[in-house]
Amino acid sequence: MSSTTSSPAFSIAPTLLPPPRTLPPTSAVYAALLRADLTTQWRNRRASLMVILLPAIILVSWKGLIERVGGPFVLANCITIGLNAIGLMGYSNSIARDREKEIFQRLRVAPAPNWTIMASRLTVQLIMIAILTIVIFVVGYQYDHISLNISGYVAGFLMAIVGGAVYLALGQMIVGRLKNPETVNATSRLVYIAFIMIGMFGELGMLGDFIDKAVKYSPYGTVKSIVSGALTPGAWTAQTTIALLVTLGYTAVFAFLGIRWFKWSNK
Amino acid sequence: MNTLSNTPVLRVEGLNVNYGAFHAVRDVSFEVQPGEIFGLLGPNGAGKTSTLSAVEGLIRPFTGAIHVAGYDIRHQPLYARACMGVQLQATSFQPELTLVEILRLYGGLYGVNLTDSQLNTILRDIKLEDHAGKRYGQLSGGQQQRVSLVIATIHDPRLVLMDEPTTGLDPQSRRQLWERIETMRDKGHGILLTTHSMEEAEAVCDRIAIIDHGQIITIDSPQAIIDDNRNRPEVIRASRKGKITLEDVFIGLTGADVRA
Numbered sequence: 001m002s003s004t005t006s007s008p009a010f011s012i013a014p015t016l017l018p019p020p021r022t023l024p025p026t027s028a029v030y031a032a033l034l035r036a037d038l039t040t041q042w043r044n045r046r047a048s049l050m051v052i053l054l055p056a057i058i059l060v061s062w063k064g065l066i067e068r069v070g071g072p073f074v075l076a077n078c079i080t081i082g083l084n085a086i087g088l089m090g091y092s093n094s095i096a097r098d099r100e101k102e103i104f105q106r107l108r109v110a111p112a113p114n115w116t117i118m119a120s121r122l123t124v125q126l127i128m129i130a131i132l133t134i135v136i137f138v139v140g141y142q143y144d145h146i147s148l149n150i151s152g153y154v155a156g157f158l159m160a161i162v163g164g165a166v167y168l169a170l171g172q173m174i175v176g177r178l179k180n181p182e183t184v185n186a187t188s189r190l191v192y193i194a195f196i197m198i199g200m201f202g203e204l205g206m207l208g209d210f211i212d213k214a215v216k217y218s219p220y221g222t223v224k225s226i227v228s229g230a231l232t233p234g235a236w237t238a239q240t241t242i243a244l245l246v247t248l249g250y251t252a253v254f255a256f257l258g259i260r261w262f263k264w265s266n267k
Numbered sequence: 268m269n270t271l272s273n274t275p276v277l278r279v280e281g282l283n284v285n286y287g288a289f290h291a292v293r294d295v296s297f298e299v300q301p302g303e304i305f306g307l308l309g310p311n312g313a314g315k316t317s318t319l320s321a322v323e324g325l326i327r328p329f330t331g332a333i334h335v336a337g338y339d340i341r342h343q344p345l346y347a348r349a350c351m352g353v354q355l356q357a358t359s360f361q362p363e364l365t366l367v368e369i370l371r372l373y374g375g376l377y378g379v380n381l382t383d384s385q386l387n388t389i390l391r392d393i394k395l396e397d398h399a400g401k402r403y404g405q406l407s408g409g410q411q412q413r414v415s416l417v418i419a420t421i422h423d424p425r426l427v428l429m430d431e432p433t434t435g436l437d438p439q440s441r442r443q444l445w446e447r448i449e450t451m452r453d454k455g456h457g458i459l460l461t462t463h464s465m466e467e468a469e470a471v472c473d474r475i476a477i478i479d480h481g482q483i484i485t486i487d488s489p490q491a492i493i494d495d496n497r498n499r500p501e502v503i504r505a506s507r508k509g510k511i512t513l514e515d516v517f518i519g520l521t522g523a524d525v526r527a
Binding site for chain 2: 024040098
């Protein structure tokens with residue numbers, strides 16, 4: 001739509017006719033899309049597994065750190081790394097690939113509202129976030145013996161979803177700004193690695209005070225902070241509330257730009 | 268579908284499409300009637316795909332009106348799309364999904380609940396019953412084209428849009444595709460297609476519009492277009508076999524230079 005100039009569009013007043021009987025309900029359209037997207041995700045399960053595997057490996061390998069930095073800190077770090085991978089590597093790359101193959105254009109010429117196409121994709125990613133969080137909780141409990149109270153698990157789960165939205169929005173911004181799927185792939189990897197490396201080492205104080213502060217207010221730091229704060233609800237501070245507000249701000253800005261820049265076709 | 272049974276399945280009026288400063292489609296108007304195969308012919312970059320994209324609602328025209336089976340594509344886009352079936356230039360389905368899954372997906376999008384027996388009938392009809400569980404990405408080009416066509420008509424639309432449907436097909440598949448298109452016409456579907464094959468357009472299309480530099484330069488039945496232009500010097504110059512064909516008229520009217 002954005003490839004053409006705007007008004008004055010359509011000079012002749014429309015003659016509205018009664019709706020055809022064949023127009024399906026939006027819920028049925030959404031269900032059909034979701035079924036197909038979940039099937040596609042399942043067929044690409046090896047890639048999905050990799051997204052979950054890396055934070056699980058980090059969780060296992062950081063067992064020795066738990067006494068020093070605490071279980072919630074380690075869990076929050078691993079969840080944040082996984083959320084990064086889902087939003088940046090999984091979501092943005094799948095959107096870039098399907099756009100390149102004109103799959104979206106084929107869907108858009110069917111009587112499916114545009115928002116249902118994206119809502120279905122986002123639902124799949126939310127399911128991935130839920131699976132990731134549960135896997136981290138289970139591995140943390142089974143292998144690292146990290147035990148939280150039920151409110152910690154619930155709040156942590158909810159904050160993982162809030163945090164996941166930042167990276168999905170960031171992925172949307174990357175795929176909105178860049179057209180070529182290979183460029184999207186390279187950029188999302190670069191951003192992912194930058195977040196992980198600078199975020200992890202910076203927060204441990206290995207890169208100096210300035211980087212430590214910068215990381216705290218980066219999408220990595222704020223998400224890690226709210227997930228960590230939620231896992232131990234008693235330790236939620238004003239600083240964590242600020243991190244939550246910054247997280248929501250990042251999400252709003254990235255999503256706004258991502259939606260504004262996004263084009264359904266590469267042509 | 269609607270109360271106006273004698274409505275053209277497609278009416279395009281004064282269509283203009285701009286890409287920034289580039290005027291891709293200029294004041295294009297035409298109609299497609301039920302039971303008609305209408306060909307949109309033109310050199311590369313002439314404005315065929317832009318016209319088709321505007322009809323599909325994929326791009327927003329600068330000015331003009333488009334009605335599909337009476338429904339305004341801008342004000343009632345979902346209703347208009349429910350009345351049209353589309354075969355895009357690219358074979359654009361999820362490669363990980365099987366044939367049956369793709370049929371079920373598009374059945375769901377068009378509000379068509381397909382039973383197992385209906386699915387089998389469809390697959391048998393396109394001679395792919397043995398490939399039901401095969402992923403779309405594993406099918407040959409001709410098989411993908413057949414799937415694409417069957418999905419374009421899965422909801423029995425009044426208008427079928429086809430963008431260069433025979434590109435990349437072997438002669439057998441091409442012949443079979445034209446037979447299917449003619450069958451659709453016989454059933455009363457209106458068909459709007461673009462093609463680079465003048466021979467096929469001459470043989471199959473009921474009416475043709477030749478478009479160049481975004482404008483329709485002639486619109487009529489293939490034979491009438493040939494008859495009206497056979498004495499033009501540029502058409503005679505383009506003729507190589509003595510007998511004037513649609514291709515000669517096309518080259519005569521649009522020029523012999525290869526377009527980028």
